[in-house]
Every structure is written in C-alpha cells, then in structure tokens.
Amino acid sequence: MPQLSTFYHTLLRGRAGLLTGAALLLGSLLSGCDLIEFSPNETRTPEAYSDLTRKNLERLRQQPNPSGGDTVRFVFVGDSQRFYEEAEAFTQSVNQQRNVAFVAISGDISDFGLIREMRWVHDRLKKLNVPYLTVIGNHDLVANGREAYQKVYGPLNYSFEYGHTRFVLVDTNGREYGFNGRVPDVPWVQQALASPGPGISRQVVMSHVPPHDLDFDPQLVSPYVQALSTAPRVAFELNGHKHDFSIGQPYENGLTFINSYSFEKRQYVVLTLWGEKEFKLDTVQY
Amino acid sequence: MRRALLLPLLLLASLLPAAAQSAASAATPDTLSLALAAAPAAEPEPAEPAAAVAPTGLTAQPWYRPHHLILQTAAGQGLITAGVGYTTLRGRVDIDVLAGYVPSKYSITPMGIFTAKAAYSPWTLPVAQGRWQLRPFSVGGFVSHTASSGLNNSRDGKYEKGYYWWSSRTRVGGFVGGKVSRVIGRNRYGHPRTLGAYYELGTNDLYLSSIFTNLGGLGVHEILTLGFGVKFDL
Incomplete structure (x- = not known):
C-alpha cells in the first residue's frame, strides 16, 4: 500500500x-x-457469521448419530425473532438434553430482516452443543433480508440426510414474493423428495409458512400438497409462523403437519423418529 | 422513491452557487488549499465584522448557501456520504442533509441513503489560543430514507395494512458525538472557519425496539453504530 x-x-x-x-x-x-x-440493511457479514448452514451441516456429518438403530432425535422450535433473552435460556435448556442430534428452527430468525439481528441470534445459538439448522421465514425476507439470510446462513432451499432421514427445507413464504407462482419452488421440492436411497427410512419437510395458511401462495397450495403426498415415505411437514404448537392432518391425504412453539413460548419439542412414520413428541419447558 | 432520488440534485444545486460565490470572493479558484496554506501562518487580525451582516443563523444567509460541507462514512448512513449543513443558535445547532451510497457488494441492489439530522452541541471550547476548537459533546437525531430497487418493501400491495408495523426504508435514530476542529482563517463574516473531524455513536428505531423488548437479553453495546466524518466551513 x-x-x-x-x-x-x-x-x-x-x-x-x-x-x-x-x-x-x-x-x-x-x-x-x-x-x-x-x-x-447492509448484507456485509464477518466470516464467523457467514455460511452457517454449510458449517453446521459439516459439523453434523462429523457427529455420529447419538441414537441407536434407525432412530433420530432432534429439537424443533421456530420464530426466534426478537426473543434474545429466551434464546439464551433455550440454549442452556437444549444443552441438557441427551441424545439430541441437532436443533431445527422453522424460520423467522430475525424480525426486521436485518443482518445484525441474525448475528444477535447466532451469538446465542452458537453456544449450543449441537449444530442448528434453519429455514427462511417471511420476516427474514423483509428489506435486504433475503441476501442477508443467504450470506449468514445459506441457500433458501436445501436438503440433507442424517440418521436414516432425509430432511428437505424449503422457502414457502409466497406472500413476500407477491404470490408470483414460483415460491415454493414445487419442481425443486418434487426433485428433492424423489427416490430416497435404501438407507433412508423416512423423509421430513420443513418450511416456515404451512400450506393451510393465508401467507402461502394460493395457486401453489394444491401442487405443493400433492408433491408431498405423492413422494415416498414423507413422515410429516414441520412449520413455524403461527407461534404455537399444533399437530393435525388438514388435508384428506392424511399428511401430518406439526407447528413449532416460538421462542417466546419458552417451550420446545423434542422429536424422536423411527420406522417409516413413527414418532414421539416430548414438550420441554424452560 | 422518485422524489427521494431528486435529493442529491437538490444538494448539488445548493452547492453550486455557494462554491461559485466563495471562489469569487476569495479571488482564487481554490479556497480549500488557500485556507490550508494560511493555517500555520499567523493570522491577520480580522476586521471587526459589521454586526448587521454577521449573525450566525439560518436567516442570515440565503437558504441555498449552506454553512458547511460534510464527508462521512458509516453510522448506518452510507459507505461514502456527502452533504451540506447549516449552523444556527449561535453555533450550537447543526442541521445537515446528506446523501450516502452503499454498493451492490453489500446489498441486493445499490442503496442510496438520504439523511436529515440535527445535533445540539452545548459547548464549543477554544484550544491553543483559539487555533483549535473542541466540541466535547453533541446529541442529535436523524431520519433517513433508503432508495434501492431490490429492497423488499415492508408496506405495499403484498400485505394488508398493518401486516408489518415498521417501514423497511425509513429509519429514525439518535446519537451522541464530538468534534475537534482546526481553525483555518475566517469566513466572509469574520467568523472562524474550521475544518473538523467528528464521530457519532448512535442507534436506530429498530435496534431500540429490539433492546426495549429484551431488557437484559440484549446488551447496549450490541445495538450501537459508529460513524466518522469531516466538516468544512464554507
């Protein structure tokens, strides 16, 4: 210089x-x-706060499944937006769970789509003993949020395999794109769920907005639900957005949808899966 | 958004006559280098200014002739930010308008940030026989608007009214700061002309709303922003 x-x-x-x-x-x-x-609204982020999905998947790959057989166990929660005190307590509680492989967060990491909020959340969740994986929520798409999320976490649609399970995570926040008919990307979902290998006992889909919500692109509800119900061995879909726990089968095809507690509820669910569609839900208060 | 894009033009328009006039009155095309060269030398005793033409205030000069030029970075107002400002209330209040730029490297599409701010500085202390000036404390507020075609609006036809309570483009904030200046001659009215460096430690409405709903959960240091700038008196 x-x-x-x-x-x-x-x-x-x-x-x-x-x-x-x-x-x-x-x-x-x-x-x-x-x-x-x-x-x-800038999307500049230090190395320690970038590419977190890839880094967490790398960590997960190196970590042997703490459950035996074809069982997999993980923590399911959502909507961390603007609940920083709760995030701290959540981390401490999860660190006391046994045999949990990872934490799944069903979107709305941030409230305003600001990159600094994503850093605040990561500053608390990085203390987890296990990796955490996220899917994008509608709040994460406000302002420059889409690029902020891509830089801090990574792709909006991705999938990974762990513990005899294929997890497919997809952006379903159609309203943020003005219901343009392309979100969720149904052809991508079909492809991601197609022909699971022999080692895969079941498939789990996670997205923020459930298809039976008004913020889901109405023209895509039926193709999306169809894609999930025709794909092999889909155990259930996990969602956030509603800020409270619920479980149900809103469509005639019998597909199960589980909605997460938000961080503010000071509760989360420990999901244990085995067999093709067997699962157990344990609610933990913190 | 179209209205906001006109702001820099307005800034330019206000600069041109001022620059032309100050150049003419100094009888040299480069007032800045003249001022810098004159600085270390002993300054001639200024002629006592006629009281009628000298008051420092918004009404003392035509509106299009700003009192100072600003170059700034960060503070959430742009990577590179330029502006003009006015000083009033006997030098205690600065009112500035700035236009900032953030390249697409740090945004979906480049951002233009247009900021208006006002700061109150109760004390201006002369240092080293008046060759330097210190403003140890300022407190102020700002409002900014961000123009960027790629920025996802939080309030438009996609949502029903009130879906999101905040605007993704307009920010309101506050700051405290300080400034240290070198006196480099005098302006046309006999007031000291200064070139000063300032800092602003601030935050904005969204960060404040994050901390106020998380007292104890989010640290004050986590919501602060810092900006630096230079102000040159015309």
Missing part, C-alpha cells in the same frame, strides 16, 4: 490535514468492527 502511505504523509504535512488523516486512519482501523455499519 505505498500509495496509501504517501497519501497519509501528504495529508499529515499540512497540520489541518492531520484531522482528516487521523479520521481516515481510525476509520480504516475500525472497519472490521461491529460498530461500523454502512446501513442497517
């Missing part, structure tokens, strides 16, 4: 320029710091 130092020297030669020089120097020193923000 010889030009830069020459520039500083030129500035420093004039005593009035000293101020400008000092301000620039201080500015460049602090530019890596959290305080420096070009806009609350």
Whole structure:
C-alpha cells in the first residue's frame, strides 16, 4: 500500500490535514468492527457469521448419530425473532438434553430482516452443543433480508440426510414474493423428495409458512400438497409462523403437519423418529 | 422513491452557487488549499465584522448557501456520504442533509441513503489560543430514507395494512458525538472557519425496539453504530 502511505504523509504535512488523516486512519482501523455499519440493511457479514448452514451441516456429518438403530432425535422450535433473552435460556435448556442430534428452527430468525439481528441470534445459538439448522421465514425476507439470510446462513432451499432421514427445507413464504407462482419452488421440492436411497427410512419437510395458511401462495397450495403426498415415505411437514404448537392432518391425504412453539413460548419439542412414520413428541419447558 | 432520488440534485444545486460565490470572493479558484496554506501562518487580525451582516443563523444567509460541507462514512448512513449543513443558535445547532451510497457488494441492489439530522452541541471550547476548537459533546437525531430497487418493501400491495408495523426504508435514530476542529482563517463574516473531524455513536428505531423488548437479553453495546466524518466551513 505505498500509495496509501504517501497519501497519509501528504495529508499529515499540512497540520489541518492531520484531522482528516487521523479520521481516515481510525476509520480504516475500525472497519472490521461491529460498530461500523454502512446501513442497517447492509448484507456485509464477518466470516464467523457467514455460511452457517454449510458449517453446521459439516459439523453434523462429523457427529455420529447419538441414537441407536434407525432412530433420530432432534429439537424443533421456530420464530426466534426478537426473543434474545429466551434464546439464551433455550440454549442452556437444549444443552441438557441427551441424545439430541441437532436443533431445527422453522424460520423467522430475525424480525426486521436485518443482518445484525441474525448475528444477535447466532451469538446465542452458537453456544449450543449441537449444530442448528434453519429455514427462511417471511420476516427474514423483509428489506435486504433475503441476501442477508443467504450470506449468514445459506441457500433458501436445501436438503440433507442424517440418521436414516432425509430432511428437505424449503422457502414457502409466497406472500413476500407477491404470490408470483414460483415460491415454493414445487419442481425443486418434487426433485428433492424423489427416490430416497435404501438407507433412508423416512423423509421430513420443513418450511416456515404451512400450506393451510393465508401467507402461502394460493395457486401453489394444491401442487405443493400433492408433491408431498405423492413422494415416498414423507413422515410429516414441520412449520413455524403461527407461534404455537399444533399437530393435525388438514388435508384428506392424511399428511401430518406439526407447528413449532416460538421462542417466546419458552417451550420446545423434542422429536424422536423411527420406522417409516413413527414418532414421539416430548414438550420441554424452560 | 422518485422524489427521494431528486435529493442529491437538490444538494448539488445548493452547492453550486455557494462554491461559485466563495471562489469569487476569495479571488482564487481554490479556497480549500488557500485556507490550508494560511493555517500555520499567523493570522491577520480580522476586521471587526459589521454586526448587521454577521449573525450566525439560518436567516442570515440565503437558504441555498449552506454553512458547511460534510464527508462521512458509516453510522448506518452510507459507505461514502456527502452533504451540506447549516449552523444556527449561535453555533450550537447543526442541521445537515446528506446523501450516502452503499454498493451492490453489500446489498441486493445499490442503496442510496438520504439523511436529515440535527445535533445540539452545548459547548464549543477554544484550544491553543483559539487555533483549535473542541466540541466535547453533541446529541442529535436523524431520519433517513433508503432508495434501492431490490429492497423488499415492508408496506405495499403484498400485505394488508398493518401486516408489518415498521417501514423497511425509513429509519429514525439518535446519537451522541464530538468534534475537534482546526481553525483555518475566517469566513466572509469574520467568523472562524474550521475544518473538523467528528464521530457519532448512535442507534436506530429498530435496534431500540429490539433492546426495549429484551431488557437484559440484549446488551447496549450490541445495538450501537459508529460513524466518522469531516466538516468544512464554507
């Protein structure tokens, strides 16, 4: 950086320029710091707060399944938005659970779609002893939220396999896209759920907005539900958005939908799955 | 949004006549370098300004002639931000308008951020026989509007009224700050002309709403923003 130092020297030669020089120097020193923000809507994020989905999946891959047989057990919760105190308590509670493989969060990590909120949430959830995996919620899509989420977490639609289970996570926040007929991406869902390998006992779909909600693109309800019910071995769909626990089969095809507690409810569910569609729900208060 | 995009034009328009006039009165095309060169030398005793033309206040000069130019970074108001401002109430209040830019590297599409702010500085202390000035404390507020075609609106036809309570484009905030300036001659009215560096430690409505609903759950240090800038008196 010889030009830069020459520039500083030129500035420093004039005593009035000293101020400008000092301000620039201080500015460049602090530019890596959290305080420096070009806009609350910026999508700039430090390395420690980027690509978290990939990093958590990597961690999960290296971690042997704590449950035996074809069983898998994970914590299911949603809507961490603006519940920071609860996030702290949640982390402490989950760390006391035994045989939990990971935490699944059904969207609305942030409330305003701001990258700093995602950092605040991660600052608490990074203390979890197990990896956590998220799906995007409607609040995460406000303002520059889509890119903020992509930079901090990663893809909006993705899938992974763990503990004899294929998990398919999909963006279903159709209203945020003005019901444009492309969210959720039904062809992608069909492909992601197609032909599970012999090691896969069951498939689980997780999205934020459930298809029986007014924020789901109405023109896609039927193709989406159809895609899930015709795919092999789909155990259930997990959702958030409603901020409270519920379980039901709203469609005639018998597909089960489970909705998560939000962080503010100070409760979460421990889901244990085995066989093709067998599962057990344990509610934990914290 | 179209109205907001006109703001920088307005800023430019207000700058042009001021620059032209100050250049003419100084009888040199480069007032800044003149001022810098003159700084270390002993300053000539200024002619006692006629009281009628000298008051520092919004009404003392035509509105299109701002009192200072600003160059700033961060504070949530742009990566690079330029503006003009006015000083009133005997130098205690600064009212500034700024236009900031954030490139697409840090946003879905580039952002233009247009900010209006007002700051109250109760004390201006002369340092080193008046060659320097220190404003140890300022407190102020700002309102900003972000123009960016890729920014997902929180209030438009996609939602029914009140679906989200906040605007994704308009921010309101507050800050405290300080400024240190070098006196570099005098302006046309005989007031000290300064080149100063300032900082602003602030926050905004959404961060405040996050902390007030999480007292004890979110630290004050987590919601702060910091900005730096330079102000040059015209």
